[in-house]
Amino acid sequence: MFTQTDYSGTRADQYAMLGKQLDALLEGETNTVANLSNASALLNQFLERINWVGFYLMENGELVLGPFQGLPACVRIQVGKGVCGTAVSEKKTMLVEDVHAFPGHIACDAASRSEIVVPLVKDGTVIGVLDIDSPELSRFTADDQAGLEHFAEILLKHL
Template identity: 65%
Template structure:
């Protein structure tokens, strides 16, 4: 069901399939960590040219590392610092073509060149972020941003805090 070959067709069709698979995969499960772990694994399998896919959970002291696929990562990120902390501070998606040009970039993985960070909300409050890094410059497009935001919307239906 989750084989890479299942993703054929236009980019829109591929992401529609991905979101449907996420919904099916998480259906009936309420554990936050299990759902985030499966979501990160599904994205890591689906996306080409990425070196890190995961989640940071918003706690009182800032962002704390959650389930992910990739090399070991920064455990804590203050709100307002780096791409992830800036996404929380602004409460909006951050699409960064070259992280080395981003003021205050936190280099958890020196191989990362571009990044997208998408807020995850529950009851209109930001509770976590999805963070995806790539070793390629300008890896993520605005079109992909929209589809990844739709993926997060599906994920939000399965988030129970």
């Protein structure tokens, strides 16, 4: 069973602990919705100064809303559109310091100011994205990107 941990040390140490927690939390579970739900809840508890965290999953050539924590969100996003769709089309993490400066940004929550989107790539195919929004400009750092990409790698083992 999951128990909240004191996240101490460097940011890299904190993300390493988070990864271990995720791995233990999902051990033995094969249900995708359950695993994504627990992953979004874990991130919501770990990350400060965010207003949305969750997943969009590829379905019939577009992203469809999956498990998340936060306000209601856009249900469908076309590949290549917005930060999430761009992460899919480019197969790379998008770290956006100011979403209002991002061409074609899709504003699901007007309070969001910065965003990070990590594509979930399994066997060379993007199966979805991890999307995190913050009401602060420049909320996400290179340390966050590295930590969240590692988090996604661990998550993919359980999907």
